[in-house]
Amino acid sequence: MKFKGKVAVITGGSKGIGAATAEGFLQEGASVAVLDVDPHHPAFPPQDAERYLHIVADVAMAHEVSPAFENIARRFGRIDYLVNNAGIQQYASITETSEEEWDRVLGVNLKGAFLCAKHAIPVMQRTGGGVIVNVASVQSFVTQRNVAAYTTSKSALLGLTRSIALDFAPGIRCVAACPGTVDTPMFRNALKLSTDPDAILDECVHMHPVRRLATGKEVASLILYLCSDDAAFMTGQSIRIDGGVGIGIGGSMRGS
Numbered sequence: 001m002k003f004k005g006k007v008a009v010i011t012g013g014s015k016g017i018g019a020a021t022a023e024g025f026l027q028e029g030a031s032v033a034v035l036d037v038d039p040h041h042p043a044f045p046p047q048d049a050e051r052y053l054h055i056v057a058d059v060a061m062a063h064e065v066s067p068a069f070e071n072i073a074r075r076f077g078r079i080d081y082l083v084n085n086a087g088i089q090q091y092a093s094i095t096e097t098s099e100e101e102w103d104r105v106l107g108v109n110l111k112g113a114f115l116c117a118k119h120a121i122p123v124m125q126r127t128g129g130g131v132i133v134n135v136a137s138v139q140s141f142v143t144q145r146n147v148a149a150y151t152t153s154k155s156a157l158l159g160l161t162r163s164i165a166l167d168f169a170p171g172i173r174c175v176a177a178c179p180g181t182v183d184t185p186m187f188r189n190a191l192k193l194s195t196d197p198d199a200i201l202d203e204c205v206h207m208h209p210v211r212r213l214a215t216g217k218e219v220a221s222l223i224l225y226l227c228s229d230d231a232a233f234m235t236g237q238s239i240r241i242d243g244g245v246g247i248g249i250g251g252s253m254r255g256s
Contacts, residue, residue: 001029012086016184020220059112084113109153129171165236180242209244
């Protein structure tokens with residue numbers, strides 16, 4: 001078990017990439033704390049119950065993040081890995097995006113990563129270091145129309161990744177995982193809001209040279225690798241897992 005005796009904190013861990021990542025860490029022996037606004041969580045095997053903590057918290061709210069990390073430190077005594085996965089999507093151009101919508105997207109996708117790292121790093125430093133993985137997007141590099149707030153937030157995560165990596169080396173590594181379109185509940189909910197879900201799904205599939213969407217488990221596998229000792233010489237980097245969509249993009253892209 002690669003992570004036996006270690007503690008991983010995963011934001012947005014109730015479903016999709018986050019849930020798959022939590023399951024992967026549990027299978028590899030780690031204790032897992034999930035922060036999510038959703039009180040529901042996946043059904044893990046009973047033997048994992050003592051190693052699992054679910055905290056209902058909005059990562060964009062400092063007054064909710066701070067006690068959450070205090071709770072984690074009390075429960076497990078350490079933090080070795082932080083996966084900043086919580087994210088939301090807003091489809092609109094700048095002129096169509098309200099100030100409230102802009103603040104909400106950047107609050108969850110960017111400020112949430114800042115707040116969680118801010119509270120995790122001191123615990124990591126006390127217990128020998130750790131790894132932070134920021135889940136960004138292929139849209140940190142390329143974009144589509146009408147995702148101004150989302151693309152901005154995911155692009156900024158790469159800058160945050162580099163800053164953390166430089167400021168807290170050598171004890172703490174920080175990397176970004178950048179998926180293409182992933183078949184997650186967020187993606188499926190976005191499809192429901194479109195006028196032609198089947199056409200949008202087909203477009204998303206064919207936009208990727210591999211001609212399919214990623215699974216949450218595939219992205220989780222990359223995240224676990226980046227946290228492992230096998231990736232110990234990697235920090236400050238942004239790693240794409242995008243099915244080739246970053247080679248060149250046309251049309252629209254939904255919900256990575």
